[in-house]
Amino acid sequence: MSTPILSTKLYIPTLRSRVVPRSRLIERLREGLHLQRRLTLISAAAGCGKTTLLSQWIEDCSLPVAWLSLEESDDEPVRFLAYVTAALQTIGVDIGEGVMNKLQASSPLPLPINSIVTAILNSIAAKPAPIMLVLDDYHVIRSKLINDTLAYLIEHMPPQMHLVIASRDNPDLPLARLRARNQVTEVRTTDLRFTYAEASEFIRQANGLDLSEEEVSILESRTEGWAVGLQLAALALQGRQHAADFISSFDGNHHYVLDYLVEEVLQQQPENIQEFLLGTSILDRMCGSLCEYVLGEGAGDSSTSAISGQEILEHLEQSNLFMVPLDKEGNWFRYHHLFSDVLRQRLFRKGRSANSGKREAYELHRRASAWFERHDEHQEAFQHAIAAQDVDRATRLIEGGGMPLIFRGAVAPVLQWLGSLPKEELETRPALYVMHASALLMVGQMTDIEHKLLAAETKLQGVQDPNARDLLGHIFSIRATLAVSKHQPDIIMEESRRALEHLSPDNLPVRTATVWTLGYAYQLKGERAAASKAYHEALAVSQQIGHIMITIMATLGLGIVQERNNQLHMASATYRRVLDLAGDPPVPAACEAHLGLARICYEWNDLKGAELHGQKALQLAGQFDQTDRVVACEVFLAKLELIRGALGEAVARLAQAEYFARQHNYVNQLSSIAEAQVIAMLQQGDLCVATQLANQHKLPLSQARVFLAQGDTTGALAILEPLRVHMEEKEWADERLKVMVMLALTFQARGEELRASRLIAEVVAMGEPSGVIRLFIDEGQPMQALLRAAYASKPNHSYLDLLLHAFKTEGRGQQLEGGSSSLPTSPNSIQQAAYLIESLTRRELEILHLISQGLSNRQISEKLYVALSTVKGHNRIIYDKLQATRRTEAVMRARELGLL
Helix, strand or coil: CCCCCCHHHHCCCCCCCCCCCCHHHHHHHHHHHHCCCCEEEEECCCCCCHHHHHHHHHHHCCCCEEEEECCHHHCCHHHHHHHHHHHHHCCCCCCCHHHHHHHHCCCCCCCCHHHHHHHHHHHHHCCCCCEEEEEECHHHCCCHHHHHHHHHHHHHCCCCEEEEEEECCCCCCCHHHHHHCCCEEEEEHHHHCCCHHHHHHHHHHHCCCCCCHHHHHHHHHHCCCCHHHHHHHHHHHCCCCCHHHHHHCCCCCHHHHHHHHHHHHHHCCCHHHHHHHHHHCCCCCECHHHHHHHHCCCCCCHHHCCCCHHHHHHHHHHCCCCEEECCCCCCCEEECHHHHHHHHHHHHCCCCCHHHHHHHHHHHHHHHHHHHHHCCCHHHHHHHHHHCCCHHHHHHHHHHHHCCHHHHCCHHHHHHHHHHCCHHHHHHCHHHHHHHHHHHHHCCCCCCHHHHHHHHHHHHCCCCCHHHHHHHHHHHHHHHHHHHCCCCHHHHHHHHHHHHHHCCCCCHHHHHHHHHHHHHHHHHHCCHHHHHHHHHHHHHHHHHHCCHHHHHHHHHHHHHHHHHCCCHHHHHHHHHHHHHHHCCCCCCCHHHHHHHHHHHHHHCCCHHHHHHHHHHHHHHHCCCCCCCHHHHHHHHHHHHHHHCCCHHHHHHHHHHHHHHHHHCCCHHHHHHHHHHHHHHHHHHCCHHHHHHHHHHCCCHHHHHHHHHHCCCHHHHHHHHHHHHHHHHHHCCHHHHHHHHHHHHHHHHHCCCHHHHHHHHHHHHHHHCCCCCCHHHHCCCHHHHHHHHHHHHHCCCCHHHHHHHHHHHHHCCCCCCCCCCCCCCCCCCHHHHHHHCCCCCCHHHHHHHHHHHCCCCHHHHHHHHCCCHHHHHHHHHHHHHHHCCCCHHHHHHHHHHCCCC
16 A cells, blocks of 8 residues: 655765766856756766766755656656655755655546645745755656656745756656746757767776777767767776777767777676676666576576676676665666666577567566565565466566555556457456556546446456456456446445455455445445444444545544534544645545544534634645536535625525536535525525425425524424424434424414423423524524523523624624613633533643744653554644634633633
8 A cells, every 4th residue: 555665766876986076067057057047957968977966966066956856667656756755855955744644545546646746845945955856767767747747846936945856758747937937957969978088088097998099089979979888998998908999990870889888898797797787777776686587596597506696796886887776785786778678679689580589588587576475565566477478477566465556646647558469368357458448547538447347347247257256346346436427326336245245355445445335325325333343344344454545434424423423522533634644735535524523623613723624624625627626616605605704705605606516517516505595595595496496306405494484483484394304213313403493483473382391491401412503603693592591591501602602703693672681791711611612631732832932842742652644633623622723812712711
């Protein structure tokens, strides 16, 4: 479930001894920093000395440098951002665990790229010292999404940050705009060409060759000042008696010269070294044991058993045979990219026939795949299996032995490979169709999923095999997940049950996801106990196997059930837990947690908190594809506008939400939109439209509200009394409270004061544990009159005291005849402490005291010897209990209540 970080890729290449100084180029790079340009781009052909120049500059530069050597496998947004994050952390940029948690989570939703980059940039901005980020070998990146991400990063970098890119070709970035703004320093192939003086120093001093000025000039001309060409020429000249003859035989452009020089270098190496070089050329990085296994010793071939891989690697590195160390310990190396390219070409041409070299290369890749798999590096194992054209091995690696590779951050390479396979291969392997559909689901590409599932299902018909049965279960589970986004409970339930019947007991990732979809179906049907049970079951298994996304979704489901059961304090803590799991920046699914917290803040009359969470929910909802979450957020924000008196704005927002919902066929949201529109119409006095909306959408509470507005209490009772019985039978605590409030108002309107007072006393008793406030004050003066009467019979009742004070603060209260002695002018702080706040635990009180002393979260974690995330979790609970949104407000509130 994670993206493994190879520390070797974060290692800044060290300078070799006797390197030729490139003073003129170093000065140009310094100038770019001095002018505070955003970007340095070193774009040149392979072997021109880009990395060496960077190493010289970095050694000369006093800035902290984060280095990342990119590989082809990094052409994946999750992997790329994970490595950028890891590189920045090497120089002390405190990005925080939230970014990594987000990147490690598997999700069927698109990654919130810009929000992740924003979090990274904010972390850099918080570090005042200048820093430099170097991306070496950026030419391996082809992903448009990564290029767009980098363009966003460049555009929004803080002034103390400088980005350096080294690439063989021009990256797909807005270079023209950067040039126009004088924001880029560029070094090109022509700039990197060795001058005659540099070539002379390189050949004579760095390589110890005694050549005449004319011979140096010829080499410099024939190689066009190309660093690798000069190095190869120097190697080929070592020990030659007649250097002039060799130099005079040069001809053609540098690509052909390179081939000739590599032959000359290789031919001078012992046969075992030549075989080692060719056999290990297929590796992007290598260590001793990997080389031995690939060359045959570890794979059971005794012909090369005398080879000591580590000794040969060290020998090659000491001989300057284009080896680049990847760690300080000297365990991991790679070949110079161009050198490995030429070696691979020679490997493929090896043997008597054109195919014999290919067959040998395929076998080497197969062995490399086996080694990486044995060492739990499954993505590298998969890449080598692809290169070996071993479809069976690649298929098995995708399946991941119970945890599919796509759940480990390898969605892009898996999709690319599956998309490249001919139809004939897919026809014989229905498992690949299913994996393709699952990968498409994870990146939100819904269009072609059912086609893949049908193709696999057709191939599996009549196959009596446990694997085929498990595969069918996976198909049904994917269909259940597709139905979740459309809120289709019957289809979700049918497909989920079929999936669980077919899935192997050992297929925990898919079974867990299916249990969650089943819980969602129960939730849609209003079967809350069954939903809670399913969510608890999914949560237990997902935490056990590390399935982060299902952990998030199951926890979220539990929060929704708790909220609907009127357990608001518990639900608030659960939603906070979702936000902790979702990371910083959060996955888009966290929008539902913010929306839940917005509803709870609203009920607690914390309108600022409700607005804050509502806006955060809306922002995250915009990252969803083909879901109705944006509509749900807009409806909530419209309700806030209604209670604030912004009637025109609310009506306009609801109209836009309705248009959007109908345009996208989000029929599930139409009733909630209509419910808010009824309230808006009643505020406008338009009873006709309000009646039409309530009847059209069959909204019983809205119908009763319209009847009350019309003075028809009999009509209201005809709806509310059977509705109350229905809610009690279903044990829907939230809906039952709403019905009872409306019933109490109806009895009051009928003049049945005793029945109204008894019912409102019951409502107060039910609402008190959760601390609901808006449930009462949204009903205005009639509800205030009922609460005043209740307070008169129960003076000093703290919850009634709190509610009546909320009315007074709201500005809706009107004094009763005979004065206002029955209404307290301000709530008693001790009573508020008892009813506004849950009892603070000893640990929470301890943290609250430390907060009041001005200690930061990190200082508190160090003082109490607990994790930073634990402190943050306690803070959120403390804020909820104190109905505060920030530290200063929490401290002030605690002092008012006598807690400090």
